[in-house]
Amino acid sequence: MNHIYKQASSFNSVKLFNEWIILLVLAVVLFLASCTGKAEPMAAAPPPLLPVATVTTGQQETFVDYPATIQGTTDVEIRPQIAGTIDRIYVNEGQLVSKGQLLLQISELPFKAQLNNAKAALQAAQAAVLNAQLEIDKLSPLVQSKVVSDFQLKTAKTTYQIALANVEQAKANVNTAQINLGYTQIKAPNSGYIGRLPKKQGSLVSPSDPEPLTQLSDVSQVYAYFSLSETDFINFNAKYEGNSVADRISHLPAVELVLANQSLYPVKGKIDMINGQFDKTTGAITLRAVFTNAKGSLRSGNTGKIRLGLAHDHTILVPQSATVEMQDKIFVFAVGKDNKVSKVAIAIDGKNGTDYLIKDGLKSGDQIVLSGLDKLQDGQMIQPDRKGDKVAQLISKK
Known part of the structure; x- marks a missing residue:
């Protein structure tokens, strides 16, 4: 029995030893593998492919809208006289x-009565003239015969002159009554x-x-009144040639009228008046444009906007989508010769639809990134996609 027990104990020891040997071999193998193996380096991300365009100068036109009020060429209040x-x-x-x-029609009965009274008074005054003339005719020979004194004749002549004056006054009263009777018809x-x-x-x-009784508006032509600020008026004068206001008005281009529903009035108008002074309250000056209104679609009291076009020579046009605004400044990403981008501040001279007119910051021939600006950083390298130059060509031809 002891012999059997010793054999079993010896068998378990050998088995345990073998398991430890296997584990040790595996540990050595893993260690050697970790020492001899080399980690593969991560591949660097390629520069982003972004559309790039070359900017060019050209002649552009911007449009500025100014609120306007519309009136008929004649707006009259009809009131009774x-x-x-x-x-x-x-x-x-x-x-x-x-x-x-x-x-x-105002009731004319009382005014007809006034006219009849005035005519009757005129007839009475004319009769008084005749009576005074008769008195003069009667006294004249008596004075010559020295039957009566000259004083009586002078008194009669004075009475005659008074009678004549009364006739003129009566005639004036008749005319007044006739005018008042005419006022009954408006x-x-x-x-x-x-x-x-x-x-x-x-x-x-x-x-x-x-x-008033009513208002009468002549809208065969209408006036659109709008105002320019002092700065806009200075720029306005600088854009258009002319030695005087009238001369400058003659050179002004036609203007458009944007209606309240944002549609364009089909007929263009012409600026025909610039006010002589600025409004002290608003600091603005009023201009007037006249539009024909053959169909009568415009009425006094309409509102709208005057769209004024301003020509810009040798200017650069950049899509607003190619710009980024930071801290009240507008930037573009310019592309250098090494395909590195740099953030450039630009000055805006106006807008043309969804495009900016560049006053300063870019010159003809510069290249800018058109999109993907939100992921760009100053000094970053990119892969330029030159297909964007087609966009630049389209912009320059606008």
């Missing part, structure tokens, strides 16, 4: 009327569109009423 009651209204609100057309002073009619038939009206 006399007090009375409206007998009849001959037009409707919004109606197109012609010059001289009857609009309203006629259109010019052609145009009738506004609202707040007074109705039977309403009592007076010249002292705060509200």
Whole structure:
């Protein structure tokens, strides 16, 4: 029994020894493998491929919009010249009327009575002249015969002169009565569109009423009034030639009218007036553009924007998408000969759609990155994609 136990114990020892040998061999192998193996280095990332364009100079035109108010060439308040009651209204609100057309009728009965009284007073005054003349005719031979004194004749002649003056006054009263009677008919002073009619038939009206009877607007042509700031006006004068205001106006190009729905009015207008002084309150000066309105689509009180074009010679145009704004400055990434980019500040002279007009910072022949600017850093190397030059050519031809 002891013999069997010793054999089993010897067998377990050999097995345990063999397992330790195997583990030791594996550890040596792994150690040698780690010592002889070399780590593969990571490959460097290639420079990014970005579109690049060459900028060129050319003639460009920018457009600036200025808020405008529109008025008819003639906007007239129709007011009564006399007090009375409206007998009849001959037009409707919004109606197109012609010059001289009857609009309203004020009751004429009291004014006819005034005219008749004035005519009667005139006849009485004329009769008084005749009576005074008869008195002179009667006294003249008596004075020559020294039957009556010369004083009586002079008194009669004075009475005659007074009678003549009374006739003239009576005639003036007749004319006044006739004018007042004419004022009972309110006629259109010019052609145009009738506004609202707040007074109705039977309403009592007076010249002292705060509200007019209606308004009449001649909109066959309309005026669009807009204002320029002092800086804009200085630039405006510098852009267009002319020795005087009238001369400069004659050289101004046509302007466009942008309507409230952002559509363009189909007919271009012409600036025909520049105000003589700046508004002290706003610091702006008013200009006026005139537009034909044959279809009557524009009315007094419309609003819109005057689009003024400014020509720029030898300027560079850069897409806004090729710029980045930082700390109130605008930059582009210029590409050097070694394909390294550098951040360049630019000065903006205006906008043309989605493009910037460059005043300073770039010159013709410079290359800029068109997109992917958010991942670029100053001094970084890139792979230029020259297909972007097609974009530059398109820009230069705008």
